[in-house]
Amino acid sequence: MPQAIVVDQVSKAFGPTQALSQVSLTVNRGESRALIGKNGAGKSTLMSILTGLTEPDSGSVRVLADDADAGASTVGCVYQRSTLIPAATAAENIALARFPRSRAGLIRWPEVTRQATELLAEWEYADLADTPVEQLEPLERKVVEICRVLSQGPRVLLLDEPTAGLDRGASQRLFGHIEKARARGVTIIYVSHHLHEIFEVCDSVSVLRDGRLVLTDQLTRMTVPDLVDAMVGEAAAGPAVAGRRESAPGLSRPPVLVAAGVTAPKLNGVDLGLRPGECVGLTGLDGAGHMQLAEVLTGQRPIEAGTVTLDGRPLPLGDIRGCLQAGIGFTPEDRHISGYVPALSVAENATLTIMSRFANRFRLISGGRRDAFYSRLADEWNIKAYGAAQLTEELSGGNQQKVVLARSVATDPKVLVLVNPTAGVDVSAKNSIYGTIEALRRDGRAVLIVTSDDADLEVCDRVVVMVHGEVSAELRHPFTEGMIAAAVQGGGAVPDRRLPGEEDSQ
Ligand SMILES: Nc1ncnc2c1ncn2[C@@H]1O[C@H](COP(=O)(O)OP(=O)(O)OP(=O)(O)O)[C@@H](O)[C@H]1O
Ligand SMILES: [Mg+2]
Incomplete structure (x- = not known):
């Protein structure tokens, strides 16, 4: 040959x-x-x-x-x-x-x-x-x-x-x-x-x-x-897939984030509630509206009608910084374009949203304090770089993804919106990311994973499926990949239109 x-x-x-x-x-x-x-x-x-x-x-x-x-x-x-x-x-x-x-x-x-x-x-x-x-x-x-x-x-x-x-x-x-x-x-x-x-x-x-x-x-x-x-390699065999947990600490609590009747291009009156300690998957085919909903919740896209509240207060929609300050952390859909600044170091990128925390009274950034904060994040998310000062553009694709993920939690958010969190990440890093998401969830944070990766959806408490700009189905465990595939095509389970938390908040 x-x-x-x-x-x-x-x-x-x-x-x-x-x-x-x-x-x-x-x-x-x-x-x-x-x-x-x-x-x-x-x-x-x-x-x-x-x-x-x-x-x-x-x-x-x-x-x-x-x-x-x-x-x-x-x-x-x-x-x-x-x-x-x-x-x-x-x-x-x-x-x-x-x-x-x-x-x-x-x-x-x-x-x-x-x-x-x-x-x-x-x-x-x-x-x-x-x-x-x-x-x-x-x-x-x-x-x-x-x-x-x-x-x-x-x-x-x-x-x-x-x-x-x-x-x-x-x-x-x-x-x-x-x-x-x-x-x-x-x-x-x-x-x-x-x-x-x-x-x-x-x-x-x-x-x-x-x-x-x-x-x-x-x-x-x-x-x-x-x-x-x-x-x-045998020595480094990673932990088993984090799997799904039985008891979620905040599931009996009222939702921390409530979207009601959200209407915008590609979104027709969408309702969604996230409780503290809950991990929810959001999925659909391309153009189904799930990516657009993620953009609304993170301040990247204004809406025409509806409301979104965080802890009962309206979120400043269309204002990325405002949403961040209100307690939303997120990773954008395209990490290469809006995820990180290529020419900044990994430490700078991972702490970009909280830079002011490391400033002294002369408004100078303390590199030492920032790098110490970064090294905690790097441990937590398993970032492989040869030091805090390495340029982010020099990292491998999967490690750049981990920098973007680390930054999303640097602000200590109440709600995390993670778009394709494990895209380009290897199997063992994937498991460690699931482990970290699980720890955040236990810590009482609400996590929304927007993805079409079945492995990502598997770690969620429930999966919300969108078709043509509307929530078309909601799946709870035990669900299978086949059930998700059917639901995204529009042949899903009966939609659960009731807002989660309605029964205890009204
Ligand atoms: N331009 C560069 N400058 C410095 N280091 C680099 C550069 N390009 C790649 N590297 C390093 O070389 C190693 C291999 O990187 P490479 O991008 O080939 O990995 P990969 O197998 O494609 O990983 P991934 O699955 O994350 O995409 C990594 O440690 C990376 O940080
Ligand atoms: Mg690569």
């Missing part, structure tokens, strides 16, 4: 961090290889070495080296972080790599839009073609990114966590495209923390641990626990 990708003894260090050590692997033509490992294992670094974006310190890579027809566009990569141009439209971004030109060399704009619209139509997003990317939702941006790579008809496809931020429908569509690419003989490397996905998409798997290749095998010979063992 001819080899498509050859990685030979590749090493790469970033300052004190050895991201890759002597990694060698080969992927055959037409093979679909999963690349997995914990956060910071070196996966994204290897991907960017394969595309030439990053130069290895030693060793070499060859991609389709003995293929005479291999041209510049033969390798397509969906990077973990967005590479779209914000001010350009979706169509322009998709056409970026290969503008259709007239014989005189002029760009044929109608053709640009037509081709991009066709591609987007396959994802049911044809109407986005002329929208500047900066106005798109995170999920839509990811779809544009994937369409751009697929439009080039690559013969090697590198996908770095392509489903992070996608909902179920979009993920299934992506798998359909990957299947078609495989049928055409395209070689694929697929990075994901969703281990069940890789059994759907790949033939074989390579596992990185601390920058070293520890295993390569056919997936038919592997199970999910085998993969977890290889990723984590």
Whole structure:
């Protein structure tokens, strides 16, 4: 079998961090290889070495080296972080790599839009073609990114966590495209923390641990626990999934947060109550309104009608700072864009919302006190950085996510709204995040997890499902993934329209 990708003894260090050590692997033509490992294992670094974006310190890579027809566009990569141009439209971004030109060399704009619209139509997003990317939702941006790579008809496809931020429908569509690419003989490397996905998409798997290749095998010979063992290493086997607790301390108390009749674009009269000590899941298909409701509750979006109160007082909707001060902590949907400031250190990012606490009477920030506070947060959330001063943009994707999570609790909030809290996070970090959420819940805080990840929903006391801007169902344990899948499609349980807490607050 001819080899498509050859990685030979590749090493790469970033300052004190050895991201890759002597990694060698080969992927055959037409093979679909999963690349997995914990956060910071070196996966994204290897991907960017394969595309030439990053130069290895030693060793070499060859991609389709003995293929005479291999041209510049033969390798397509969906990077973990967005590479779209914000001010350009979706169509322009998709056409970026290969503008259709007239014989005189002029760009044929109608053709640009037509081709991009066709591609987007396959994802049911044809109407986005002329929208500047900066106005798109995170999920839509990811779809544009994937369409751009697929439009080039690559013969090697590198996908770095392509489903992070996608909902179920979009993920299934992506798998359909990957299947078609495989049928055409395209070689694929697929990075994901969703281990069940890789059994759907790949033939074989390579596992990185601390920058070293520890295993390569056919997936038919592997199970999910085998993969977890290889990723984590025996010594570091993580705690079991936090599981669901029986007694929630505040469940008999009246709700701390009450949303009633909330109406805004994509939201039609939504009611929701959160009690202290309760962890509630909020889910739906893309555009169902759950993301919009999260934005309302965190001050990012004003409403047209309805009320939201926290401890009986109206929340200053549409005012992020006001909501924060009132006691709402949150992680935004897109951590790469609104989650953190790339060029600030991890300590600065994690404490951004409470900076004034570390100021002395001359209004100077005490770096020492801030770093001490940060190191507590870093322990609690298991952040892997080489120190408080490391720039956040240098962390691996999963560790950046943990910085954003840590900041959401720095303000000591009464209500936490966590959007996709475990996106891009490895299995053991996922469990430690669930453990931390559980501790917050025990501490009497109300947690709203807005997500389409079934594992996130599993740790919730109840799951509220939205369809077309309305609450369509409410599921309580025991519920199954199948029940959630049915409910998000609109075929769910009978809606529970009564406000939680109504019976004791009225
Ligand atoms: N530009 C950089 N500067 C400094 N350190 C970096 C840089 N890029 C990556 N690193 C470090 O190299 C290591 C490997 O990072 P990489 O992004 O490859 O991990 P990953 O396996 O993709 O993790 P994740 O699952 O969290 O995305 C990490 O410790 C990371 O902090
Ligand atoms: Mg990565």
